[in-house]
Amino acid sequence: MAKRIFLDGMNLSLKQGTGIATYTRVLAGRLRELGFETGLLYSRRSTLPRQALAREVMFFDEEEPLEMPRAVALAAKAVDHVIGFAGAPTRRVTLQSAVLTEPLGSKWVPADHFYAAPNVFDRANAFFAVFNRRYAVSFDLKPDLFHWTAPMPIRARRAANIYTIHDLVPLRLPYTTLEHKRIYLRAMATIAAQADHIVTVSEHSRRDIIRYLGVPEHRVTNTYEAVDIPAHYRERPMEAVTEELAGTFRLEPGRYFLFYGALEPKKNIGRLIQAYLAANVDMPLVMVLSRSWLSQNEEKILGQIDRQDREREPGTARRILRLDYLPFPMLMTLIRGARGVLFPSLYEGFGLPVLEAMTMGTPVVTARTSSLPEVAGEAGLMVEPYDTEGLRDAIIALAEDGDLAAELSRRGLAQAELYSLAAYRSRLARLYASLT
Numbered sequence: 001m002a003k004r005i006f007l008d009g010m011n012l013s014l015k016q017g018t019g020i021a022t023y024t025r026v027l028a029g030r031l032r033e034l035g036f037e038t039g040l041l042y043s044r045r046s047t048l049p050r051q052a053l054a055r056e057v058m059f060f061d062e063e064e065p066l067e068m069p070r071a072v073a074l075a076a077k078a079v080d081h082v083i084g085f086a087g088a089p090t091r092r093v094t095l096q097s098a099v100l101t102e103p104l105g106s107k108w109v110p111a112d113h114f115y116a117a118p119n120v121f122d123r124a125n126a127f128f129a130v131f132n133r134r135y136a137v138s139f140d141l142k143p144d145l146f147h148w149t150a151p152m153p154i155r156a157r158r159a160a161n162i163y164t165i166h167d168l169v170p171l172r173l174p175y176t177t178l179e180h181k182r183i184y185l186r187a188m189a190t191i192a193a194q195a196d197h198i199v200t201v202s203e204h205s206r207r208d209i210i211r212y213l214g215v216p217e218h219r220v221t222n223t224y225e226a227v228d229i230p231a232h233y234r235e236r237p238m239e240a241v242t243e244e245l246a247g248t249f250r251l252e253p254g255r256y257f258l259f260y261g262a263l264e265p266k267k268n269i270g271r272l273i274q275a276y277l278a279a280n281v282d283m284p285l286v287m288v289l290s291r292s293w294l295s296q297n298e299e300k301i302l303g304q305i306d307r308q309d310r311e312r313e314p315g316t317a318r319r320i321l322r323l324d325y326l327p328f329p330m331l332m333t334l335i336r337g338a339r340g341v342l343f344p345s346l347y348e349g350f351g352l353p354v355l356e357a358m359t360m361g362t363p364v365v366t367a368r369t370s371s372l373p374e375v376a377g378e379a380g381l382m383v384e385p386y387d388t389e390g391l392r393d394a395i396i397a398l399a400e401d402g403d404l405a406a407e408l409s410r411r412g413l414a415q416a417e418l419y420s421l422a423a424y425r426s427r428l429a430r431l432y433a434s435l436t
Contacts, residue, residue: 003436005031006039006143006156010121012109013042019352020166023201024149026228028109030425034432039113039143041090043120048091059093059116089138090115106328113141121152128153129183134190144436147199153187155194160435162197167349167370168208169266176265176346178293188213197435201225201350202371221431225350226424229359233332245337248330249321251286253337254405256321257395258362260288260331261353263295266346268367268385270298273305275391276342277319281399283339284318290325335360339405340398343367344385351375355419358412363405365394375419379411 007028011021031038048055093114101108117137124135138157146156148163155161170177170184192198192213198220200206206222209215238253245251257276261267269287276285292299302322309318326334335341341357347370354375357364366372367385376382381398383390398405417423 003144003432004037004039004141005432005436006041006113006115006139006146006159007031007111008121008146008148008150008152008154009040009042009109010150010152012040012107019350020150022227022352023164023166023225025106025109026226026421026424027147027149027428028111029228030226030421030428032110033425034429036432037113038111039115039139039141040109040111041115041117041120041137043122044116044118047118048093048116052094052096053098055091055093056095056098059114060099089140090117090120092140115139121154124152124154125183128187128190129180132186132190134194145196145432151188151191153190160196162199162435163191163195164199164201165191165205165209165213166201167205167347168212169347169349171212172208173266173347176294195219197221197431199223199431202374204371204374205349221434223427223431224419224424225352225355226419226421227352227356227359228421229332229356233329233336234360236333236336241333241337244330244333249286249323249334251284251321251334251337254339256283256338257281257285257340257342257399258288258334258338259285259342260334261290261343261345263289263292263298265294266348268344268346269295270301271385271388271391272342272344273298273301273320275344275388276395277305278388278392279395279399281395283399284321285342286321286323286334286338288323288326288331288334332360335362338362340365340381340395340408342395343372344383344391345369345372346385348372354380355416358416361409361413363398363408364412365391365398377411377415377418379408379415381408 007024011018012024014021028038048058093116120137127135134153134155136155136157143156143159145160151163151165170179170181174181192215198209198215200209200220200222201224203222206220209220210217242253245253259272263269305320335357340363341353342365343353344367349371351372354364354366354372358379364376364380365383366376366380368382369385381394383394
């Protein structure tokens with residue numbers, strides 16, 4: 001009988017993609033390939049209806065509810081928390097194919113079982129802040145193991161609970177994140193002490209977890225990560241890429257640089273912009289920025305450059321093109337056509353954009369810090385992230401040297417094979433065999 005492994009869908013519900021959402025999707029796919037019976041736990045705003053069809057519809061419904069009077073809303077919230085602290089169980093959602101999932105594309109993650117509970121992840125955080133204990137959830141189908149894809153103060157009853165700690169950014173760079181640091185440190189200490197096992201995604205993060213959280217070495221496993229980019233994106237004819245770039249973005253393949261990710265302090269965007277402008281290359285920098293926090297200075301710089309570009313002579317190309325979050329197919333097109341992906345981050349648990357770019361055969365400029373040298377190996381153009389002149393020189397070199405770009409592309413494709421889906425599946429198989 002196949003072992004039953006559940007995952008949380010906390011990041012899968014977000015409208016904009018995150019690295020942890022990508023991690024969860026890829027992990028869920030490999031679990032099914034390995035023959036495990038899988039389940040996903042989602043949070044919903046309220047308890048789902050009992051009637052099966054209504055439950056399925058409301059499970060997928062992400063529309064904001066009608067606005068209610070403030071007093072009623074506060075009362076409902078108070079009742080919700082009281083019920084939640086009392087331990088409201090999860091509710092299974094049996095899908096009858098009434099709701100069409102094809103339009104959701106890669107956002108829809110198949111599983112054998114789906115569960116939902118009202119505000120379960122917010123409740124877990126609130127419960128821990130008050131009682132200093134992990135919030136417990138229960139299931140009518142007991143999982144053998146629950147793999148939480150981020151370090152949340154929550155556990156599944158009557159199951160082994162393992163947690164992926166991607167990095168310790170709030171601990172190592174506390175001035176770059178919004179977490180309440182006292183609660184964060186308490187939660188991490190609790191998880192480190194009580195988890196059945198800790199999973200992480202790089203040797204750098206593994207060393208941090210052992211050193212700063214005091215977790216014994218045998219209780220931390222590094223599985224690395226992988227990306228699941230379908231072949232039709234990787235092997236798409238360059239003629240089609242050229243047409244889409246021209247029609248959608250007015251860009252030429254090999255004639256622009258690309259950064260994509262959150263607009264947050266650890267991404268080092270201020271120095272990246274400074275280095276790019278100092279390089280004075282005849283290639284625009286495309287920035288796909290999905291979210292923003294603690295980045296007021298970067299926002300001001302981007303706004304100033306945008307105003308300057310708009311005031312230049314008509315027909316003059318813009319230096320920096322800022323785009324909001326893009327659908328997966330359009331982002332893949334931008335990666336495939338870029339002269340290079342620039343990712344000089346200060347600190348990463350893994351650094352998915354580096355692997356995604358290498359998988360697409362796109363050269364990478366990245367930082368010689370944290371986990372990034374592990375991922376890029378000899379395939380990336382490595383720079384010190386605080387050295388703006390060094391980053392400028394790397395941009396110039398990649399812009400002017402076609403042979404260098406071709407060599408980095410070749411090396412990147414080879415390096416990406418070390419993090420293939422097959423290799424990742426093998427690492428996961430060894431992990432779960434030791435735990436189930």
